[in-house]
Amino acid sequence: MSELTGYLRTDGRKGIRNVVAVAYLVECAHHVAREIAWPHRDRAHVIGFPGCFPNAYAQQMMERLCTHPNVGAVLLVSLGCESFNRYALEKVIRDSGRPVKSLVIQRDGGTRATIRDGQAWIESTVAALAEAPRVPMDVSELVVGTVCGGSDGTSGLSGNPAAGRAFDRLVEAGAACIFEETGELIGCEEIMAARARTPELGDELRAAVAKAARYYATLGYGSFAAGNADGGLTTIEEKSLGAYAKSGASQIAGLIKPGDLPPRGGLYLMDVVPDGEVRFGFPNISDNAEIVEMMASGAHLSLFVTGRGSVVGSALAPVIKIAANPHMYERLAEDMDVNAGRIITGAASLDEVGEEIYRLVLDVAAGAETRSEALGHAEFILTYKSFEPIGPACLPA
Amino acid sequence: MTTTDTRLLLLSDADNVLVARATIEAGETIVVSGTPITLPARVIMGHKLARRTIPAGTPVHKYGAPIGTATEDIAVGEHVHLHNLKSNYTATHSLDAARAGAEGQEP
Numbered sequence A: 001m002s003e004l005t006g007y008l009r010t011d012g013r014k015g016i017r018n019v020v021a022v023a024y025l026v027e028c029a030h031h032v033a034r035e036i037a038w039p040h041r042d043r044a045h046v047i048g049f050p051g052c053f054p055n056a057y058a059q060q061m062m063e064r065l066c067t068h069p070n071v072g073a074v075l076l077v078s079l080g081c082e083s084f085n086r087y088a089l090e091k092v093i094r095d096s097g098r099p100v101k102s103l104v105i106q107r108d109g110g111t112r113a114t115i116r117d118g119q120a121w122i123e124s125t126v127a128a129l130a131e132a133p134r135v136p137m138d139v140s141e142l143v144v145g146t147v148c149g150g151s152d153g154t155s156g157l158s159g160n161p162a163a164g165r166a167f168d169r170l171v172e173a174g175a176a177c178i179f180e181e182t183g184e185l186i187g188c189e190e191i192m193a194a195r196a197r198t199p200e201l202g203d204e205l206r207a208a209v210a211k212a213a214r215y216y217a218t219l220g221y222g223s224f225a226a227g228n229a230d231g232g233l234t235t236i237e238e239k240s241l242g243a244y245a246k247s248g249a250s251q252i253a254g255l256i257k258p259g260d261l262p263p264r265g266g267l268y269l270m271d272v273v274p275d276g277e278v279r280f281g282f283p284n285i286s287d288n289a290e291i292v293e294m295m296a297s298g299a300h301l302s303l304f305v306t307g308r309g310s311v312v313g314s315a316l317a318p319v320i321k322i323a324a325n326p327h328m329y330e331r332l333a334e335d336m337d338v339n340a341g342r343i344i345t346g347a348a349s350l351d352e353v354g355e356e357i358y359r360l361v362l363d364v365a366a367g368a369e370t371r372s373e374a375l376g377h378a379e380f381i382l383t384y385k386s387f388e389p390i391g392p393a394c395l396p397a
Numbered sequence B: 001m002t003t004t005d006t007r008l009l010l011l012s013d014a015d016n017v018l019v020a021r022a023t024i025e026a027g028e029t030i031v032v033s034g035t036p037i038t039l040p041a042r043v044i045m046g047h048k049l050a051r052r053t054i055p056a057g058t059p060v061h062k063y064g065a066p067i068g069t070a071t072e073d074i075a076v077g078e079h080v081h082l083h084n085l086k087s088n089y090t091a092t093h094s095l096d097a098a099r100a101g102a103e104g105q106e107p
Helices: A027-040 A056-066 A086-095 A110-130 A159-172 A189-193 A199-219 A226-230 A236-247 A287-296 A326-335 A341-345 A350-365
Strands: A005-008 A019-024 A044-048 A071-078 A100-104 A143-148 A176-179 A252-256 A266-270 A301-306 A319-323 B017-020 B029-032 B035-038 B048-050 B059-062 B065-070
Touching (some): A019 A027, A019 A110, A027 A110, A044 A056, A056 A071, A056 A086, A071 A086, A100 A110, A143 A159, A143 A236, A159 A176, A159 A236, A189 A199, A236 B065, A319 A326, A319 A350, A326 A341, A341 A350, B017 B059
Parallel strands (some): A019 A044, A143 A176, A143 A301, A176 A266, A301 A319
Antiparallel strands (some): B017 B048, B029 B035, B059 B065
């Protein structure tokens, strides 16, 4: 099975891509970062944090993302007066053995001079990364996330359960798989807790969903967009049960929070709802925020199931897009990697599409380009949050 | 169980709703649990119809699990959606009011 190869990092993890991360450290540096990356945008991906106020979560997320296994080098772009701790970030990257350079717009001569310096660095770095050796890699070394977005009444019938079958195959092969959005698991808490490795972990899963329910109740909206209702979904618990199908049927090995690395293979729930009193607004303002958090926990790639038809990809880690709705697939075929709508029309079984997704995961891990990669999608979003560390019952031995 | 149109999918024996696996036009007569029903409006793929009578105040089941509570009595074959089903957790936000008069959009 193992024709996989990866880029070996000093922490022992392996990457399935070898990109340069161009990271802006405040929105004021975003334009300069984008201009720097543009000529090599297939190999240089823009990530960053827009806020000027410091935030421990954002700092940790940026550290995790800049040392993600798919990242081979990092260019930090600072305005100069923002609160983000670029010194700590640069040290973490340097200690990881990656080439890193910091540009400071206020120090380095403004927009044009910084873009020129940045592009020159990217030019030589991309060339060096292209020659980096690849080493053998096993399926069990993969971390795969799953997300659904633009859901409708078909998502829970076709795309999500098919992604679940692929997850079952990956977990069986020893990979770590992450499903998430506890706000979209409201109503599933009991059936989910019954799949936990230990009763104590089951309690943690229940508590995570209860926290999400409280959080969304305070905000006044569930994680439910108007298009979900047009597509036939009526309530948050109905949407949840459909989304829950992405997790497959494996035992749940643990509960992690964004940035926690799965300690071994198995299926993990990611708790994405902040701890403490409700602050900073909605937990994840759009689908890419969820993909970013799974990347921060090491996801090499993610499975994105969509009914209404999301077209996004992601910076740093490929996104495999699975169309749940056969009508949507006809309109957006160019954006979709898998047509799970065939399950609705009766042209394919859940097992067949699950197998197709599993094989595609291996192909993409081996270097095959996803549709969103080919179309140049490299979305990224990171906003304010705060978390407490997970408790000891979350990762049973 | 009595016969049901093949375009309607039963996800779990415990369910009291069926899911449309294709869009079914208004005026078509379809069989739901042995009862012929003439559809008063188009049923869009992914939407739900009542498999049996669902009294107001009782749970609606899909995937074998509760997805909310009926807010009025629902007859066999009736469309089950925002007008007669509410969440037991948080209220559902939709643009239906803003789009008043416009027909449901094909998903």
